[in-house]
Amino acid sequence: MKRVLIAMLAVVMMGLGGFAEAKLRKVAELDSPGRILKVALLLNHDGRLFYRVRRFGAPVLENSQLGLRFDHAKALDRNIKFIDANRSALAQTWELPWGESREVQNHYQALVANFSQARPEPQPALRFSVEFRVYDDGLGFRYLFPKQAGTPQLAIDSELTEFNIKPKAQAWWIPAGEWNRYEYLYNHTSLSELGQAHTPATFRTEQGLHLAIHEAALVDYASMWLRRTAGQRLRAQLAPGGITASVVRSLPFNTPWRTLQVADSAAKLYESSNLILNLNEPNKLGDVSWVKPAKYLGVWWSLHLDTETWSTGDKHGATTEKTKAVIDFAALHGFRGVLVEGWNKGWDGDWFANGWNFSFTQATPNFDIEALSRYGLAKGVHLVGHHETACAVSHYERQMEDAFALYQRLGIDQVKTGYVCDAGQIERQDRQGELVSREWHDGQWMSGHHLRVLEAAARHKIAINAHEPIKDTGLRRTYPNWLAREGARGMEYNAWGDPPNPPEHEANLFFTRMLSGPMDFTPGVLSLKGRGGQAILSTVAKQLALYVVLYSPIQMAADLPENYARYPKAFQFIKDVPVDWQQTRVLAGEIGDFVVIARQDRGSDNWYLGAVSDELGRTMSISLSFLDPSKRYVAQIYRDAEDAHFLRNPHAIVIEQKALTANDALAIRLAPGGGLAVRFVAL
Ligand code: NOJ
Numbered sequence: 001m002k003r004v005l006i007a008m009l010a011v012v013m014m015g016l017g018g019f020a021e022a023k024l025r026k027v028a029e030l031d032s033p034g035r036i037l038k039v040a041l042l043l044n045h046d047g048r049l050f051y052r053v054r055r056f057g058a059p060v061l062e063n064s065q066l067g068l069r070f071d072h073a074k075a076l077d078r079n080i081k082f083i084d085a086n087r088s089a090l091a092q093t094w095e096l097p098w099g100e101s102r103e104v105q106n107h108y109q110a111l112v113a114n115f116s117q118a119r120p121e122p123q124p125a126l127r128f129s130v131e132f133r134v135y136d137d138g139l140g141f142r143y144l145f146p147k148q149a150g151t152p153q154l155a156i157d158s159e160l161t162e163f164n165i166k167p168k169a170q171a172w173w174i175p176a177g178e179w180n181r182y183e184y185l186y187n188h189t190s191l192s193e194l195g196q197a198h199t200p201a202t203f204r205t206e207q208g209l210h211l212a213i214h215e216a217a218l219v220d221y222a223s224m225w226l227r228r229t230a231g232q233r234l235r236a237q238l239a240p241g242g243i244t245a246s247v248v249r250s251l252p253f254n255t256p257w258r259t260l261q262v263a264d265s266a267a268k269l270y271e272s273s274n275l276i277l278n279l280n281e282p283n284k285l286g287d288v289s290w291v292k293p294a295k296y297l298g299v300w301w302s303l304h305l306d307t308e309t310w311s312t313g314d315k316h317g318a319t320t321e322k323t324k325a326v327i328d329f330a331a332l333h334g335f336r337g338v339l340v341e342g343w344n345k346g347w348d349g350d351w352f353a354n355g356w357n358f359s360f361t362q363a364t365p366n367f368d369i370e371a372l373s374r375y376g377l378a379k380g381v382h383l384v385g386h387h388e389t390a391c392a393v394s395h396y397e398r399q400m401e402d403a404f405a406l407y408q409r410l411g412i413d414q415v416k417t418g419y420v421c422d423a424g425q426i427e428r429q430d431r432q433g434e435l436v437s438r439e440w441h442d443g444q445w446m447s448g449h450h451l452r453v454l455e456a457a458a459r460h461k462i463a464i465n466a467h468e469p470i471k472d473t474g475l476r477r478t479y480p481n482w483l484a485r486e487g488a489r490g491m492e493y494n495a496w497g498d499p500p501n502p503p504e505h506e507a508n509l510f511f512t513r514m515l516s517g518p519m520d521f522t523p524g525v526l527s528l529k530g531r532g533g534q535a536i537l538s539t540v541a542k543q544l545a546l547y548v549v550l551y552s553p554i555q556m557a558a559d560l561p562e563n564y565a566r567y568p569k570a571f572q573f574i575k576d577v578p579v580d581w582q583q584t585r586v587l588a589g590e591i592g593d594f595v596v597i598a599r600q601d602r603g604s605d606n607w608y609l610g611a612v613s614d615e616l617g618r619t620m621s622i623s624l625s626f627l628d629p630s631k632r633y634v635a636q637i638y639r640d641a642e643d644a645h646f647l648r649n650p651h652a653i654v655i656e657q658k659a660l661t662a663n664d665a666l667a668i669r670l671a672p673g674g675g676l677a678v679r680f681v682a683l
């Protein structure tokens with residue numbers, strides 16, 4: 001009888017998550033400040049380390065393993081011994097020099113748990129710590145390796161770090177480890193169908209909890225991809241190293257923070273992404289008043305339409321004469337920047353394959369860079385520099401200092417960089433120009449490269465906007481000259497993409513890519529036409545709304561000047577909309593469906609509202625209680641006309657004015673594939 005009972009008990013315990021896990025010993029526990037999230041650290045019978053996360057007592061992450069594997073040292077996969085733990089807490093507010101809000105709250109409880117290997121012989125016992133910071137709407141954790149005798153360096157092959165999501169969930173994700181870097185359309189699948197994904201990856205549980213997994217402060221380390229190993233269990237998969245292990249580091253060092261955002265709604269999920277900034281180090285550059293959020297035009301869309309070329313010849317876009325005309329247009333309409341691509345030597349022939357031909361200090365003969373920068377500055381317009389590397393990255397690093405010095409002398413203080421090649425094909429050379437390895441855009445070596453660029457640029461008071469970048473992990477806090485980046489499918493896919501971006505794309509981006517930070521999406525193509533007249537799947541009002549929805553401290557007005565001249569009324573919103581915000585409120589939204597957001601200008605009492613929809617039309621009523629109740633406003637409304645439709649009638653827009661206050665509600669009607677942009681001018 002007794003034996004039967006024991007057997008039955010064992011079956012019950014197995015049912016509760018496996019016999020081994022039933023034996024887990026809790027070694028430390030930590031609550032968020034408002035006791036919403038709770039994290040526990042646990043060891044099992046053979047010394048494997050796990051953590052788990054609960055929200056209001058309900059499991060979010062079930063036991064998820066922690067640990068790493070090394071090239072030569074013994075893995076941290078078992079025989080781990082708990083030593084002790086220290087707690088701390090912080091409640092602080094800090095300021096962003098530019099951003100989607102001026103102030104950021106940083107309020108967490110922290111725990112550093114110290115461990116060592118229990119049975120390391122014949123090697124010395126490796127000591128390490130796991131640090132957790134737990135907020136009410138998310139958490140971050142990282143591994144710390146203190147200086148220790150016998151282990152000067154570690155080569156990390158892989159992480160065992162897991163995110164074992166308990167409640168059944170759906171996922172929004174793009175594939176990682178594929179040739180097109182981050183430039184994929186978003187998959188919406190059940191979590192159990194995810195393969196290998198980039199972060200941020202976003203999840204919604206059956207109960208409506210919203211989760212996002214990402215990382216913060218990716219410095220001198222390989223990016224974390226998420227690989228599903230079974231069921232809803234995700235494991236950190238490090239981007240490969242070009243030579244050996246994914247990561248090689250001298251001790252002491254710490255890994256980037258692995259992050260989990262947890263929110264009740266999609267709207268709150270976006271707001272919880274301050275986590276990423278909070279987990280980064282404060283500004284290292286000191287006075288950054290030289291970093292200027294601004295809008296820019298360019299010799300750019302024509303290149304993607306293929307009506308002009310980067311290369312020299314009859315169709316060359318970057319000529320002195322054509323650039324002067326764009327500068328004139330920028331000055332007339334109040335734009336600070338003019339980006340000119342194809343200005344330098346090296347574009348002729350197959351530039352994708354000939355990165356080592358690029359000069360970053362020599363303009364083509366028909367581009368008088370000295371005269372043009374003087375001409376622009378006299379009108380308050382700065383040329384925006386362009387450094388396309390085509391992945392000849394060492395070749396670029398050798399010229400970088402001189403290139404930034406040239407730009408600084410010419411008053412060029414923003415530079416767009418580019419890394420066009422397939423993932424895994426970055427060219428890393430030694431000093432003699434011999435190929436050392438092919439690297440990934442998001443591997444350890446490239447994480448170092450981007451910081452070398454930022455530091456060199458900062459020495460010349462230049463800010464950077466990287467295309468085909470490494471993903472954003474909040475380093476703009478530490479290096480405020482990292483203005484924006486691409487790192488997703490941008491507007492260019494509407495010129496030549498097959499397929500172009502579908503109407504749901506921006507509502508996907510907002511709840512995934514945009515959780516990581518600003519994107520140089522380059523909105524505002526009012527002509528709604530790509531290469532050869534291919535239709536852009538958007539209404540005009542939606543193009544305007546993107547300036548408010550998709551945050552960036554630099555925003556391009558991507559269309560040709562002649563197209564803006566054709567649509568002066570809609571263009572007015574692009575001229576008016578600021579790029580630097582006092583505060584941001586997500587008013588409504590669902591992942592991949594729609595977003596309604598309001599942002600207050602940093603430089604005035606004005607507010608701006610942007611709303612975008614997917615392929616469905618929508619109506620809703622939005623309270624204007626975010627406005628200052630003591631003020632009256634004139635709302636300049638740019639809305640889809642009643643018969644607007646992204647396929648059938650995309651240009652139909654109504655522009656009207658209304659007197660409104662904080663007590664009013666705004667009735668919103670978004671056309672299929674449509675949007676809404678409103679400027680609230682405080683009286
Ligand atoms: C890809 C970038 O995203 C695009 O904006 C740029 O025009 C080309 N590379 C050429 O550098």
Ligand code: CA
Pocket residue numbers: 183467468486492
């Ligand atoms: Ca690109």
